[in-house]
Amino acid sequence: MQATVPAGLDRKEAEVYQRLDPDRLPKHIAIIMDGNGRWARRRHLPRIAGHRAGVASVRSTVETASRIGIPALTLYAFSEENWKKRPRSEVDFLMGLLCRYLKAEVPTLNKNNIRLEYIGRQQELPAVVQEKMKWAREATARNSGMLLTLALNYSARSELVDAFRSMVEAAANNGGLQHLKIDEEAVARNLYTRHLADPDLVIRTSGEMRLSNFLLWQLAYAEIYVTPTLWPEFGGVHLLEGIAEYQKRERRYGGLADDGSQPHNSNHSKTDRS
C-alpha cells in the first residue's frame, strides 16, 4: 500500500515520498548547507548571489521537512570560522540576509507551526542581529510542530569547550570541584543542543566529505548523506531523496549485523562502539 502523501508536496516530492516508509522517518535531520559560492561562480555572479539564492533552498527544505512531520531540523548557517576567514563585506551581507530571512519568514513559520531555536555563540553576533533572533524565537515560541534550529556562529569544538566550562563553573558554585561529575549524560546536558535528540541523518551538499566542525559529539551515530547538489539547487525533493537513502541503511550503533539480533533503527546502545 502506498503512503498517503502529506498536503503541500509538489508532484516530484510526492513521487519520492511514496517510496518512503513513513514509520521510519528520521526524527532529527542536520544539514551542512554548502556550495553557494560555487553556484554563483558557475554563473559568473558574485558570491553573495549564491547566498541569496540559498535562502529559497532553506525555505523549500524547511517547509517540506515540516509537512512530512520531521520533528527536528538543524541547519548549519554560519560557522565561527566563516566570520574569521571571509571578507567583511560577505559577512555583513550574510548578517543582513539572516535578519531579512527572520523578518520575512516568521509568518510562514507560524503558519506551519514551526518553532525556531539557535545554537552557537550568539553573544558574539552584532547586537542588532541578536535582537532580531530573539524576536523571531519569541514570535514562534508557542508553536508545537517542527523545531528548526539554526547554527549561527557555531563551532562544535567551542561548544564542547563551553560545555566543560559550564560544568566546572556549576561545580565550583555548588560546593567545589570535588562535586564535579563528568559522564556522557553530563556533557550532553551542557551542550547547546540539550533541547534536542541527536541527529539520525546528516546531509551535506556540494559533494564535500567533511563534517566541518559541525555537531561532532551529536553526530557520533548519524547516517551521513553527501549529495553533489549545490545548496542553491537543493530543496524539498532532495531532502526526501536523502531520507530515502537513509532508509536503505542498516543502523547498527556498534552492534551486530541485521540478522535478528539488532533491528533497524534500534535504540542507541551507549556501550557498543564501531
Ligand code: FPP
Ligand atoms: C556555504 O556556502 C554557505 C554559507 C557559508 C552560508 C549559508 C547561508 C545560506 C544558505 C543562506 C542564508 C541562510 C539563512 C538561514 C537565512 P559557501 O559560501 O561556503 O560555498 P562554496 O563552498 O561553494 O564557496
